[in-house]
Amino acid sequence: MLLKRFMMKVAGLPSCEQVNSFLALYMDDELAEKDRSAFERHLRRCKNCSAYFYQYRTTVELVQQEREHDVALPDELIEHTLAFLRQSAAYAD
Amino acid sequence: MSATESVLDVDALLGGSRQEFEKLVVQESPRLFRVIVRMVGDDDEARSIMQETFLQAYQRLDTFRRESKLTTWLYAIGINQARAALRKAKRTSSLDDQDVERMQPTFTKGMFSGSVDAWSPLQMAELSERKRLVHDAISKLPPDYKEVVIMRDIEQLSTDEVAEALNITNGAVRVRLHRARQTLRELLDSHIRE
Known part of the structure; x- marks a missing residue:
């Protein structure tokens, strides 16, 4: 592990921990070019970070698919809400 | 813009126009309901929280600051209502902050402690209960985390x-x-690992 860290350092690459802290920004394409390049070079050399990134990205994709499994809206949701408002004393022009 | 959407006259709405406010109700009910039901996990409760959210929003129109979006302001009220309902019902999520902490990866001198076992693409493809697993994993998150994911x-x-x-x-x-x-990755890990 120490040797791997040393090799990364010599190559001017971030540690696994730094790469982990970049994941959300990388996914949002908000990393500065220099950091993005270092992130990707680290990933190519590190099996753990590469596996972890794949799993992190897959998790986000699975969660995003929840959107497609749309929540069924109760019948007349809007009509009932409007009726609720109109009978409330606090709802007046 | 969908068929149910129309341009809101924000000035009239902030002036208390019921007609404009009801346009907001029509436009935002579906998404607001989805956010709230995902937080509280119950249709009837979510409907009631959503109704209270709109009523509170109408009563508090004077607190809206134009530097934020009207919808964002509305979600803030809805989220607070949902949190209050969860607190009142003393309903706790199955994970707490310490569990979330425990599920973060650990590092020694900046490098992964231990090895990360690969996920099997085949296992992923064949996982028939994938949708339910993801849904259940999200529902286990503490509210602070769940609302950000939603x-x-x-x-x-x-x-x-x-x-x-x-x-x-x-x-x-x-x-x-x-x-x-x-945390969600960790919850899914044991189901998808090679």
């Missing part, structure tokens, strides 16, 4: 909008989202 990853609001709705910084949104995603 708004950012499911409803696709921007980081700025989530930060405004939750009254926290953009940095805090990113940190919570990252920790939530890592």
